[in-house]
Amino acid sequence: MNLTEFKLAGGDTIPSVGLGLWKIAPDAVAGCVHRAIELGYRHIDAACDYGNEAEAGVGLAASLESGLVQRDQLWVTSKLWNTYHKPEHVRAACERTLHDLKLDYLDLYHIHFPISLAFVPFEERYPPGWFFDPDADEPKMVEQPVPILETWQAMTELVQAGLVRHLGVCNFGVSLLRDLMASSETKPSVLQVELHPYLTQEKLLRFCHQQGIHVTGFSPLGAQSYFSLGMAGDEEGVIDLDVIKSIASQHGKTAAQVVLRWGVQRGTSIVPKTSRSERLRENIDLFDFELTDIQMETISDLDQHRRFNDPGDFGEKAFNTFMPIYE
Structure with a gap:
């Protein structure tokens, strides 16, 4: 079974495993990106809000200039931040990302969240983060409602200008997808959402x-990215479960590889994050084994509808603003 890439509706293919750059320290990103490409990664998942696109651009440029990879062999994703939803800010935000990544175009550009926040000028603060004014006595998010369709239409102009090849959305549910598709002739190529055995999202x-x-x-590994943020309990590690370890033992693989293989084998691409060379190698070494139907079902049955990345929870705790989007 060859699951190294998936075909999109338009015929292009997206690599099934990418390197997610969220939470990778800026001073580690350039080397991490370059090493990932050396190991065979062809999918880099970036975002303005991650605060490390300029450093990622150094790694991308080094890989391209050395001939390690050609630009058309890479799939680079980035995301429009919440403060840039007004149509007049969309192109400038994309161009800033392209400048930082040292690229002429993106393969995929997402709306990062269905949350529209007040604009923060680039020269004032970049990336702007969640707070409108971090120095206020009681800093909060400040909403500035913009219809999703208006943002989306401005993004379609990026495709027409050759700055972006495909458009997508993150953290959308079925209702928002239905409304967007009913309002625009341009359908999202890709939806990016939280997915792991504790949140399988079968209907979506x-x-x-x-x-x-x-x-x-x-x-895609669930709680692993959230322990350090205090957003997951020590007992919530999927890869620590005996059932996962047992399946891993049967295949001579690690528990993490089993969970990642489950994600790919169900037809979704995944973007695990790591800055450790041995983990980079491990996370892409998923294509010499196949989980049985029973093993797939066993892992899927672990579903708890447990969402770790929920603005309805972390918004109030971290940014003094109640911001539910999934309810």
Whole structure:
């Protein structure tokens, strides 16, 4: 079974495993990106809000200039931040990302969240983060509502200008997808959402499959990215479960590889994060074994509808603002 890439509705292919740059320290990103490409990664998942696109650009440039890889062999994703939803800010935000990544175009540009926040000028603070004014006595998010369709239409102009090849959305549910598709002739090529054995999102995946929208899962190992943020309990590690370890033992693989293989084998691309060379190698070494139907079902049955990355939770705790989007 060859699951190294998936075909999009338009015929292009997206690599099934990418390097997610969220939470990788800026001083480690350039080397990490370059090493990932050396190991065979062809999918880099970036975002303005991660605060490390300029450093990622150094790694990308080094890889391209050395001939390690050609630009058309790479798939580079980035995301429009919440403060740039007004149509007049969309192109400038994309161009800043392209400048930082040292690229002429993106393969995929997402709306990062269905959350529209007040604009923060680039020269004032970049990336702007969640707070409108971090120095205020009681800093908060400040909403500036913009219809998603207006943002989306401005993004379609990026495609027409040759700055972006495909458009997508992150953290959208079925209702928002339905409304967007009913309002625009341009359908999202990709939806990126949190996906792991504790949050399988079967109905959402089925809907996207029916609509020809590919799905990428972020945080594919579940709680691992959230321990350090205090957003997951020590007992919530999927890769620590005996059932996962047992399956891993049967295949001579690690627990993490089993969970990542489950993600790919169900037809979703994944973007695990790591800056450790041995983990980079491990996370892409998923294509010399196959989980059985029973093993796939066993892992899927672990579903708890447990969402770790929820603005309805972290918004109030971290940014003094109640910001539910999934309810």
